[in-house]
Amino acid sequence: MKIIVILSALTAVTLVSAGKFHLSTTGQGQSDTLPNAYIIEYHDNVSRSNAHANLKKHAIDYKVRNEYGIFNGAAISVKSSHGGAALAAVPGVKNVWPIHLYSHPNIKPAKYNGTSTESMNVHHMTGVDAVHKKLKLTGKGVKVGIIDTGIDYKHPAFAAPGATEGCFARYGKNCRVKHGWDFVGDAYTSLNTPVPDADPMDCNGHGTHVAGIVGGNEMNIKTSPKPIIPWIGVAPEVTFGAYRIFGCEGRTGTDIILAAMEMAFNDGMDIINMSLYGSPAFKNNPMAILGEKLIAHGMNIAGCAGNDGAQGVSMIADTALGDSATSVASFDNAYGSHFTVSYAGGKYPYNPSVAWGNSRLIDLPATAMLFPLFDKAGVLQDGCDVAAYTGLDVKGKVVLLSGDLTRCGSVGRGNIAKGLGVAGILAVSTPFGMTLLSGVADLTMASLEARGGEAIIAAYKKNSKNVLGWSKTVSTVIVEGGGAPADMSSYGVDGDLRSKPDIGGPGGNIYSAYPRAKGSYALLSGTSMATPYYAGAQALYYQLTKTKLSGIDVRRVFKNTATISKNWGSKTYASVAKQGAGLINVWNALTTSALVSPDHIDLLDSVNLRKIQQITIKNVGRKTETYTLSHSPADALNSYTKGNVFPHPRPVIEADYALVSFSANKVKIPAGKSVKITVTFAEPKAGNAAQFPLYSGFVVATPATEGSPSVHVPYIGLKGDVSKMPIMDTDLGFPSLAVTQANGTVINVPTSNFVFNFKTAAPTIIVRYGSHSPDGTIRVIDAATKKFLGYVFTAWWGAAFGPTGRNANLDANGKYDARQYAWRGEVWAAVNATAPVQLGPGSYNIVVANQKKLTKGAYPADYEVFDLGTVEVSV
Known part of the structure; x- marks a missing residue:
């Protein structure tokens, strides 16, 4: 067991200068932080008792949430009026952060109707099948910690050889889950008090799926529950540590994540998997700092790159931004198992709509002929307009449509066709792959790959009397778009132009274990799935070499030998910002x-x-x-x-x-x-x-x-x-001024000479970052004297200064993502201030100034500056 004790062994020394308050490294607001809760890092030569004594000397009333040894710090809830900057001013304190909230990335239901053969075939992509067969490696003797939602350790996927179900016992015989802890309890959501216990049973599902990818094993289990076809994880004999940091729903805090990381290290985990989602940021966050310390002492850390591929560059998640940690991108599985439709001698996989049933085959009679919905120029239409069917007899036929969803969804076009009595719809996906269609009830509806649709159209034009045939069983096929970087996988680089992600793993359409209460197995997609694949591969390497190299040394082996890959249909290699060093090639790494x-x-x-x-x-x-x-x-x-x-x-x-x-x-x-x-x-x-x-x-x-x-x-x-490089989105008119009313409603400024009121009509600064900034500030200037009064301070966002990540393009509601600072007169007079100051009525200039990347931070020369003009405030 690796146990490193630092704080308790330190002697009292002369205290050093005050530290730094990192108000936000990600641009998160109060909704993404715990109120009055902070992570404190002490200077290396400061003991725990020393630090607490100094907090008390400064009249700070607080409650300890967690104490850390390797990190050399603590998580506290402050009961007095002191903020983060006041904590940073205490001698001996090196850094202070708000406790940020994290989720696991939104896992995506697989796009394809798959069975467990997909999990088996995914190993062809990476050479794991050859490693299992030729090198006989299973990860035996290697410990992998899963910091997640827990593990359904009774699932047969985690049973020891010869056993019928898994178990959890630190000293029990043949229990593959030997270590673990529940840091939070079932009811924890991040907004209530954790209720920890010793049982890390998973009631969410994410952690079980992740663990199954690392080292699930169904090959020898004959009892129920079992998949249709046996499957095996990357390292099916690893020993697990299950560190549960989420309740059944909701998020978790940085304080709990740090505690889980230290426990995993002290339990002797060789590798920890953190399929967690954070915002794009810089690397100066507590998880990265602790991670670097753990890696320096022999541990390996794998974190997911995030699922924001549709948001553009520099959206890499902050989970593995440490220099030695590994950020893992996702590749789509190259293989799938599908029912097929035959036409003119060709067989083409299809994906049924959700309304039809994801595992329900289509069985239409031969009389249901194909009818491509062409326009007058012979171009396939999308079926969004009922007028497109004018004069056409489609009753009882299978209509072939363009699967472009930009004009209307599957429900709208499905209802139109259903009203005309069609037997079914086949939608040809664009640009490639198979779309997951919602569909409408009691209507046969499915998506086809683009290449399948093109082949069917070509055959139809040669002979329109060809008959559709529907398979009764699934076939394993190489899917269109498979084997390439996943669209949803986030792009790098980070805020310092550093190369992240580091490497890619299979993460699209991955079959694995799921809690027995939730169906036992699931086919899911995300960088959450790619990360444990990488962690399992490292376990195979450790077993082969019989060494426990540091994280950066092992990372180098896998990055050196990864398969440099292309985007689907491309003749050129995909950007390093998308795939890192490429798709993990475990056979190459081990040989x-x-x-x-x-x-x-x-x-x-x-x-x-x-x-x-x-x-x-x-x-x-x-x-x-x-x-x-x-x-x-x-x-x-x-x-x-x-x-x-x-x-x-x-x-x-x-x-x-x-x-x-x-x-x-x-x-x-x-x-x-x-x-x-x-x-x-x-x-x-x-x-x-x-x-x-x-x-x-x-x-x-x-x-x-x-x-x-x-x-x-x-x-x-x-x-x-x-x-x-522009930082603020001026194309959409940001930064801008608005008014927040007493009820919280935000409205436009009514007139050019409008008089604001801090209580009922607060001046509101709206910003939208298109790029990271080492120091994103909103400054208040006395309009008459031009004196700097401080940084805007709000209860929601805190003080407006410090490093910030970029905004997403669209938020979860499909609206442009922006941040609103409803300013009610409080300012943070200086970066090292300890509390906000309330301003009274007056005339103020509001200046949004963002430090440009890779500059020294001299103001205003190194800043992008926007003067929003003078605001008059009555109260």
Whole structure:
């Protein structure tokens, strides 16, 4: 068992200067933080007793929520009027953060009608099937901690060999879940008091599914519940730790996550999996700081990249932003099991609508003929307009429609067709894949892949009398869009232009265990599923090497040997900002004869370009090997092609490729030796620097021995001056002023000479960040004297300064995402102030100023400044 005690062993020392209050690293507001609750980190030479004594000396009344040893700090609830800045002013305190709330990423029901054969076939994508068969590795002897919603440890997927169900017992015989703790209780939602106990049973489902991917095993279980076809996880004999940090519903706090991380470490976990969702941010958050300490002491941490792929670049989640932690992107499963429809000799998988039933086959008679709904030009229509059917006899037929959902959904077009008496609808998905259609009751409705639809249309035009046939059983197929980076997986980079995510794993359409009370098995999608796949792969590596390397060393092996991948239908490699080093290739990682470091290269922007880099290739094989150096460019991502100031939700792909040269194009390395190579980068000649394209690619070392895997290092850079990248969304008129009324309603400012009132008509500043800022501020200036009075302070957001992540494009309700500061006259007079100051009636200038990235922070030269003008306040 690894136990590191730091605080209790420290002696009293001279206290150092006051610390820093990080009001928000993610731009989260009060709804995403616990009121009056903080994480405190002490300076390294400050003991726990010393720190508490000083808090009391400063008359701070508080209650301890959690004490930490490795992190060297505590979580507290403050009962006095002191805020975070007041805590930071206490001698011995290094950092203070509000307790932020986290969820697990919204898991997505699989798009395809699948069975458990999908879980088996997913191992073909990564070489895990070969590792199981040829190397006989199972993860035995390796401990993996699941920090999540718990585990249904009685599920047969977690049973020991020969047992009929799983169990949980720290010292019990043959219990695969040997460690764990429930930090919160069933009823915990983040807004109530945790009620911890020793039983980490999962009542949500997320944690059980995650654990099943790491190391579930149904191959030898004959009793119910069982899947249709046996399946197996990546490392089916790992030992689990189940650290439950969520109730049956709701979110959890940073304080609980930190406690779970420390317990997992002290329980001897070799790897911890954190499929948790946080906002895009900088790396100065408590989880990253503790994570780096744990990794330095031999643990490995895997965190998910997030499911915000539809929001554009720089939306990577903050869970694994530490330099040594691993942020995992998601790839769609290449395989699926589906019922099929045959036509003119071809067989095509289909996905039934939700209303029809996800596992219900379609069985229409041969008399239900195909009827493509063409317009006069022969183009397939979407069926959204009843007029498109004018004069057409579709009764009893299967109508083929365009599956484009931009004009109307499946319900609208389904009701139109149903009213005309059709036998069914087949919708051809765009641009590819199979869409999950809602459908309407009692109407046969399903989606087809784009390629299937095209083939059916071509056959129909040759012979319209071909008959549709419907299979009675499922078939395993390679699905359209599978094996490529998932659309929903978040893009990097982070706020410092660092390369995140690190690597990709299978996460789209993954079959795994689920709580017995919820059906026992589920097919789900998300980076939550990709992350445990990576964690399980690391367990196989630990078992093979019989070593417990630090997280960054193991990460390097898997990044070096990943499969560099393309987006579906593309001839070029996907951006490093999307796939990291590529799709994990476990066979290559476990059989490679070379390693290369570092495992990534961050070139930054044109102004700060790190054009000269050095890599080290080490021959870990048994014989001398010759390696050839080469460069594989990847897609450049342009988010500002139209002069827009808010990034495109879907970046435009460009062929902006860097020029790369090597000090030696070929090197001969004896076994056990290393060689250093200087790599020189030149920015892409193509690409408009004013549009800030993110370019990337891979430096590759290929061994001469046939069959030996090559190794590579991903790099990423930004063409242009990132300090000129727009931060605020001025295209939509932000920042702007509005009025918050006494009842909380926000309205436009009625007139140009409107007089605000702090109580009934509060001036409200609305901001929308299209990019991270190291210091996002809202400043209040005395209109007459031009004196700086302080930063806007609100009960909702706190003081308006500090690092902030970018906004999403749209919020959960489909509206433009923005932040509203309803200012009622309180200001934070300085960054190191300890409490807000209330201003009275007067004339004030409101200035929104955001520090530009990679600048020193000199005000106003290094800030994007917006003066919202003078506001008159009566009270």
